[in-house]
Amino acid sequence: xxxxxxxxxxxxxxxxxxxxxxxxxxxxxxxxxxxxxxxxxxxxxxxxxxxxxxxxxxxxxxxxxxxxxxxxxxxxxxxxxxxxxxxxxxxxxxxxxxxxxxxxxxxxxxxxxxxxxxxxxxxxxxxxxxxxxxxxxxxxxxxxxxxxxxxxxxxxxxxxxxxxxxxxxxxxxxxxxxxxxxxxxxxxxxxxxxxxxxxxxxxxxxxxxxxxxxxxxxxxxxxxxxxxxxxxxxxxxxxxxxxxxxxxxxxxxxxxxxxxxxxxxxxxxxxxxxxxxxxxxxxxxxxxxxxxxxxxxxxxxxxxxxxxxxxxxxxxxxxxxxxxxxxxxxxxxxxxxxxxxxxxxxxxxxxxxxxxxxxxxxxxxxxxxxxxxxxxxxxxxxxxxxxxxxxxxxxxxxxxxxxxxxxxxxxxxxxxxxxxxxxxxxxxxxxxxxxxxxxxxxxxxxxxxxxxxxxxxxxxxxxxxxxxxxxxxxxxxxxxxxxxxxxxxxxxxxxxxxxxxxxxxxxxxxxxxxxxxxxxxxxxxxxxxxxxxxxxxxx
Amino acid sequence: xxxxxxxxxxxxxxxxxxxxxxxxxxxxxxxxxxxxxxxxxxxxxxxxxxxxxxxxxxxxxxxxxxxxxxxxxxxxxxxxxxxxxxxxxxxxxxxxxxxxxxxxxxxxxxxxxxxxxxxxxxxxxxxxxxxxxxxxxxxxxxxxxxxxxxxxxxxxxxxxxxxxxxxxxxxxxxxxxxxxxxxxxxxxxxxxxxx
Numbered sequence: 150x151x152x153x154x155x156x157x158x159x160x161x162x163x164x165x166x167x168x169x170x171x172x173x174x175x176x177x178x179x180x181x182x183x184x185x186x187x188x189x190x191x192x193x194x195x196x197x198x199x200x201x202x203x204x205x206x207x208x209x210x211x212x213x214x215x216x217x218x219x220x221x222x223x224x225x226x227x228x229x230x231x232x233x234x235x236x237x238x239x240x241x242x243x244x245x246x247x248x249x250x251x252x253x254x255x256x257x258x259x260x261x262x263x264x265x266x267x268x269x270x271x272x273x274x275x276x277x278x279x280x281x282x283x284x285x286x287x288x289x290x291x292x293x294x295x296x297x298x299x300x301x302x303x304x305x306x307x308x309x310x311x312x313x314x315x316x317x318x319x320x321x322x323x324x325x326x327x328x329x330x331x332x333x334x335x336x337x338x339x340x341x342x343x344x345x346x347x348x349x350x351x352x353x354x355x356x357x358x359x360x361x362x363x364x365x366x367x368x369x370x371x372x373x374x375x376x377x378x379x380x381x382x383x384x385x386x387x388x389x390x391x392x393x394x395x396x397x398x399x400x401x402x403x404x405x406x407x408x409x410x411x412x413x414x415x416x417x418x419x420x421x422x423x424x425x426x427x428x429x430x431x432x433x434x435x436x437x438x439x440x441x442x443x444x445x446x447x448x449x450x451x452x453x454x455x456x457x458x459x460x461x462x463x464x465x466x467x468x469x470x471x472x473x474x475x476x477x478x479x480x481x482x483x484x485x486x487x488x489x490x491x492x493x494x495x496x497x498x499x500x501x502x503x504x505x506x507x508x509x510x511x512x513x514x515x516x517x518x519x520x521x522x523x524x525x526x527x528x529x530x531x532x533x534x535x536x537x538x539x540x541x542x543x544x545x546x547x548x549x550x551x552x553x554x555x556x557x558x559x560x561x562x563x564x565x566x567x568x569x570x571x572x573x574x575x576x577x578x579x580x581x582x583x584x585x586x587x588x589x590x591x592x593x594x595x596x597x598x599x600x601x602x603x604x605x606x607x608x609x610x611x612x613x614x615x616x617x618x619x620x621x622x623x624x625x626x627x628x629x630x631x632x633x634x635x636x637x638x639x640x641x642x643x644x645x646x647x648x649x650x651x652x653x654x655x656x657x658x659x660x661x662x663x664x665x666x667x668x669x670x671x672x673x674x675x676x677x678x679x680x681x682x683x684x685x686x687x688x
Numbered sequence: 689x690x691x692x693x694x695x696x697x698x699x700x701x702x703x704x705x706x707x708x709x710x711x712x713x714x715x716x717x718x719x720x721x722x723x724x725x726x727x728x729x730x731x732x733x734x735x736x737x738x739x740x741x742x743x744x745x746x747x748x749x750x751x752x753x754x755x756x757x758x759x760x761x762x763x764x765x766x767x768x769x770x771x772x773x774x775x776x777x778x779x780x781x782x783x784x785x786x787x788x789x790x791x792x793x794x795x796x797x798x799x800x801x802x803x804x805x806x807x808x809x810x811x812x813x814x815x816x817x818x819x820x821x822x823x824x825x826x827x828x829x830x831x832x833x834x835x836x837x838x839x840x841x842x843x844x845x846x847x848x849x850x851x852x853x854x855x856x857x858x859x860x861x862x863x864x865x866x867x868x869x870x871x872x873x874x875x876x877x878x879x880x881x882x883x
Contacts, residue, residue, distance in 0.1 A: 201789075213872060276791070276792055283827055293827065295830060295835075297795045297827065298796055336793065337775070337800060338775070339745070342745070343748060343787075344748040344749075344787075344824070365748065365792050365793045366788060366790055366792060367790055367792065367797070367828055369827050370823070370826075371827070372821065373825060373826055383823060385822060385823075391749065391750040391753060435753070438756075450759075454756070454762070455760070455761060458757065458762045469850065470691065472750055473846065683748075684750070684787075
């Protein structure tokens, strides 16, 4: 049965919008019922909630829910809204998808939408004493001055409950129990990979609760995008997840090109795909270095950086940048490949294949490494899907979620590569997924590098790009999961709302489940094996 | 009498760009006359200080990753005497701010700065720490950390190249070499200001 018929059968008053993505507009009253029906559908369960995008449509506040099925990989978006701007209430779907708990907190933080039934309605990125909701269109950006007092974190979370007679009541939940010994990790800590802060409840040496506190590097990129033209928005994507700079920018370029009807040349597609894979190897090498460094090994750090430096040099020759390349442009890429590019890439792959055994010899088989990684921090497949933990973390738990396979973009439908899936779900599997992916990425590059067609590397675009009204989205497999761009255009030269799916936010959210019952010292190893980048979480 | 010139082993004095700033600093320091014995002792201590700069890292985003390459083999910062990096403010001489400082992070950065022992220095690395960089217009980004803490050296770039890091840290070493340790930077630590 068609998905449209299914929803219409449940809610006859549903409307469908088909400018760009297919969106079903559902009244808030029957939203939870539809979500539940889709979540537990017999033929095609939409068990993966990709993202919740909070929205301010002027008269109404609301959210877009992007769903995907893990069996058929079909996608659908739902929209629901409320006209009450003073006290906006929407039903929570946190009982259906665990990831909704943290995504709804994000929407609450930015738009002030209260999700009825979500057990944790605290702010997530901004300070708890922040005034106003910055992503609302009527927010005054100068209303909060720099506050230099120390922030005090609340120890209780609020849940809004709708009573049978229509009144709203609140219930409080305690974050840490009185017997928990709470240790603060971060935001200035070498092993949190950036400015992440975790409040960790301990019972002896055993972790009883992890409460991540985000936002120490929240720069408001999505809000800034609303006052930038489309070519200008590109610059900020590189600074989200700086180890997936090419891939994030690739996603945004694809989204704008798709919406504006720009066709990129075959050569540009080749260049983009090769660069994406080089970036992936670069990121995984850094993952290896950091994981080992966090666990106390110093020599492998030099191994990882030795090969990574070769990639950076290749990238620098062509793009001019080492870490942040600013290379993809709307309509293609910024500059043509350096004449030595192909030669150097082939040299690198030959070198890497010859030397990768050193990585495994020093670390993979090491007895300390295996005891600290094997069987530690297990994330089950169901939890991985429910949390939306994509990328290597999800694949280590047996969830085949590679966007390159299931929703191919670039040239991934033309190359032959294997999707690495492990089933153990422990730290060691997460580590092995990345190590194996390095080999697969090299295989992809080898298939493309000799066949780059001649042609334009960038098609000419209009100086001012306007995108027709509608909702558009694209997703790519970045180095650490599904990175997606959700764009709503109102026909202007600037986006009405541009939202990025953070690859790391679900991983940080999953830490609580994964770390419970583990030893405190393993928290660092688990965190490193999850491989999150904080500026991508906070945006 | 010629001006006292700081000597950096890997780079000639003339090759540095803003020597005029350094000269004016020396002039100011020498205005009150210098005791020969104390100044010789100063030189000795400054030689030691400037060649073993322990940096305390506050890495929040991209610049921190670029700083990691300095620690690895290709750029090997041990050659210049600042390879020891610490993650505790109790053990650092220089606060290296690597990455954007947001409104939520600002009080924490101030606290970390206050925890550093005197004599302390601050290096602002990257466009974000200097002025807010690409996020200047954001509602949640501090437009330059010099609004919160005094900055000694600015290293521009997004992120700066490893060579730029070296240049910036060498500039800091030159500054250290010229300062008066006794009666100068080795002063009693003022109480942290509480707003």
